[in-house]
Amino acid sequence: SQDPSLPEFKDFTTATEWEKFIASLEQLIEEWRLPNIVSTGPLANVSTGALGGGEWKSRSETVSFASFRMMVTRHYLEGSTKERSEEDQAKEALEETEEYQESLPFAMDDLLSFTNDFPAKAHFLVRWYGIRDFLLITPDMGDDTISTVDRQKMLLGSVCTALRNTNCQLPFFIQMHHPQEKIACGVMCAQGFHCYFNMVKLVHTPKGYDTLNGLLTLFKNKLCNSSFYTHLPVDVSIRFTYMLDDWSFFDLNSIPSHSLDVDQVIKFGDLPMGAGVEPISEFRLMVSWPHLAEDVVNDSIAHSDLVPANAPEWCVTIKYVSGPYCYLENYLGEFETVLSKNESLDLVLGSMLSDDIDPELANVMDRLAEPKVRVPDLAASIMPSDTREKRRRLTDDEILIKFMNYIFIPSIDQETVLSSSGHIDFGDISTALGSQSAEKLEEADEVEKFKEKLRALKTSSKNSIVWRLSLALIEAYHTCGGIEGLALLWVKVVGELRHHFERGYIISSIEPGAPNLGMCLLHQKIQMLNCCIETRNARELRESRKQKKKVPIDRMANCHFKMPPQSENPTEGENSSSDEDFFECSDSTSTSEPVGDDKSEGTPIQSPDDFKTLDDAPLSAEGRSKPFGALKLLSTDEQMWVPVCQQPSPMTEDMLQEQADAILKLASDPECSKMTARLQSASLFSDMESFKAANPGCQLADFVRWFSPRDWTEPIRDEKGEIVKAGELSQRMTIPGNMWQDLWEQARPAPTTRQKRLFDDTKEGEKILHELITMSLSDIANLLFPCIIQCGLEKICESVHKGPRDMIPFMEHLIEKTKQELRMRRPNYKDLIRRMYEAEIGIARAESLRQKLFRKEEPEETESSLKRYLAMKAQESSTVSVEELVLDLLDKPEVEIRGGAKSAVGRAITKLFENAQKAKLEDTTLSTKSRRLPASQQFPTPIGKEFILRTKYPRPSNNSRTGAHRIYAVITGNEFRLAGAFTEDMLFY
Amino acid sequence: MEEAITTLKVLIIGEADVGKSCLLLRFVEDTFDTQLTSTIGFDHKSKVITVFDNKVKLSLWDTAGSERFRTLTASYYRGAQGAVLVYDVTCRESFEKLDSWLIELETYATHKNIVKMLVGNKVDKHEQRQVTKQEGISYARRHQMLFVEASARTSENVTGCFEELVAKILHTPGLWTKKNDRENITLTDAPDNLGDGSVCGYC
């Protein structure tokens, strides 16, 4: 090989390009403030010992040599170097000569340092030379490379000049050949030393050079041309790497599997989870002998002391399969695609039925739900009466019934869970834990805490009908033919809901009352349906009662005197209060137009008799609830009555949103502000009509005194009770033509029974059912997803303590994120699923590692009880440390094993390799079974050997100062690489 | 023109006739309209303001104060980040009813840390004052609210009141999110320090 030292290259024929190039390098060095760069101290102080531990930074800029563009990049471990202050510079200038003799440039210190060996993750130049801060030139244009020796020399020459001119002490490298080759040469100029970096890469290892002895010979030869120069002390670091990547020796049944076979039992509500493939691709053990004197070990072709059992340092690392198939991710992710399917149910079912029609379908539906789907085209397509037979998927009665039963028939324990919501339900966990340790109880507590948090999500209560519906539908999607199964079951479910609605059956397994806006939309819609059903039932009950009693109309008014209804607080009683409220509401006026308009057109909605009541008002008051304090009507001096009022319609959040949108749109235009009021006046108008009916002869001022008392100023009386100043309406109420006056004029005295219904149960119920049956697949999936996400999160939370260390904060964050996301109009489910996948992978990796490392050592039969006890104790402590290892492996790029081969963890790892070796040997010789292997056979051949050799030695002559020299050698199956750094004193030679 | 960093929903609540609509009109359009009628249901206005050099869009929901409108208006409390509670300094009763408004907020607002601003309105009517400033201050302190006395008529403190509220909301963590604000904790992927192909574990 040729001498790496270069002549002072001066070629004036190309002076301009040269000079330009060197100048641009110098400019860059100045710009980046590198001329005065110094180290901040030994590396162990800066990072956590190894160069891979700290924060690596880089910055780049392009330079060009003639038309050849290159990228100069500085890679540096942040904080390991700093710019020397001017003060220091001045001081050092004085001590310059001493300085030269005392210490080596910091890059040379790095070459010799032991603290920088084998970083876990670092730039290849860092790994090979242990340096903390350097510059690298790479060609910047496409496939262009620096391949010729001429170019290399020329570049190196310019770099050298630039470094010296700027007095920059950083090593400067030039990337040779293709970047993948990882070949570079470089130079460092400092304190009169030149250090040259060179590399050799071969496909085959020259004989003997894969041993320490061989490399030592090579190194010494290079330095002093004599391999017999034994007084040259060489410091050595060695690292061997062993790898496992074939897991076939593991039992196959240890990999969890979730069957998606249709014929298997359908498991509702139990989402699949875990990796479907081995998530770990490689397990690597790195054993090292750091800081050895060369003569301590013998490693030659004939014999080697270098076996893992002897290595003082053990380190493990794992590599993962990227994007492994995971069941939950797949289950949710597949369904997520439905979100972008805008097909209508018609389209999906139409295509299904046209190619495969099942006549039994109609029967099933009759038996199950007797649905009368009123969307005509759909009804025609899903209930073919006389077509060909062919069984398929959900069209199979039994399967369909199973689904429908799961959704609509709550099992006993589900009901109890629902009724005791809020109370922590330990269920089988606590019994299972009866004999378990406190630690396990803590874990169960943790899981419960998470489940508690999940309850606050905007979804539906666990095991409510909405919950079951969501899970059944996703299951139908997966097991019964994708979107067709989904669509078909959806139609059935809506049919069943309609059946409930029409027959007046309350839908069970959901909290009663008005839609709970804290729950998901589907939950609200089902609650709304129940409101409709209840209201209708109540009305029909009243009607049937009335038929029986045949109470005369005039007596009805009297009824109210005897038993005042509690319309103000409708929660009391079951039907009685709403009975009175909605008594005999007319169905005929169920239009959605604003009430005011309705009236202004003068549409008669009352019978002619009612008009009469307006004239002789005082005689026939109707719909009175209770006296309003002692207030008297202004004009008639009669007692003022609080009327029976209609309750406003319950609303789901989309109804509220719709209303808000309409108002928002109008409100942005000042012209329309009256319209917004009008839109919302239905309830006010109804109250006015009720008030008029209950208080014949009243006026607006009377109404205001009840409805908005602060708009009325009481009359002022003197001591004798004489009115000094009459009571008056507030100014804003008296403005001519204001909304309140308008409405008052239009309102006719009518008790709630003859008013337009504020809550039209028939209309609202139909609206929801129609909406559900005309939805696109995407809309359906959107309704179902909240519960599905919650169920998935619950599944993950059950294993939260099995995951990596950050699992708990990760899940807390994920739940918080989900909480926010579910409040959005269009939650980003894709993102949530991706995050859940991350958690799933984390758990799967941890579980896989445990499976590999926690292999129980079979106790030998003849052992004494004491021995067995001790073995058990040992096992226990090893369990703890192996668990620590598993968690460390998931967290860190490399994990050091304290105590190496002799530690509990070391034994577990040895066992793992030994088992793999045994499995391999079994292929050829069957006799090795269950016997322990000799130490030399416990491990496979290392996939890599790394050697670092370094020393201080005067070069080029004996009169020179001593400089640092180093060789890094790495031998893998198909590569032999040497990276050398040799220093020459340029002042004394 | 730069975009608003976020949209904040602010409720304006309080008894009827205390001047909620007037305050809003003063803030948004800088006018005082004596012809305004009592609000039916709710009304909505929006305005973009600049706080801490950031543009913030305010979605302001003016509600009716009368008892009978409560069920309707309360449905719209969801998702509000701020609430302006108004009383009339010339009407003791409107001050005494504040408790019930706080309960209303507690029940229907979804953000548990919603920022509340107490406003004593109509301070221009010096003669008729029935509630002292000190009473307002101590009520606000008791219930962890911001407080100011204002007048929609003279426009005293009106703009400041809304700006103060927004500033407080922006300083309350977890109450609002910047548009496209995506934070990340990773669980399974150790970050590559060098970020390019030259990183090598072994070689």
Ligand SMILES: Nc1nc2c(ncn2[C@@H]2O[C@H](COP(=O)(O)OP(=O)(O)OP(=O)(O)O)[C@@H](O)[C@H]2O)c(=O)[nH]1
């Ligand atoms: N002097 C004076 N009068 C005011 C002030 N603010 C409002 N008012 C008057 O108070 C009355 C009520 O004002 P509104 O803004 O309509 O009251 P509100 O709180 O919106 O009432 P509702 O919509 O019924 O809940 C009006 O007659 C206003 O002119 C003020 O700062 N000073």
Ligand SMILES: [Mg+2]
């Ligand atoms: Mg108003």
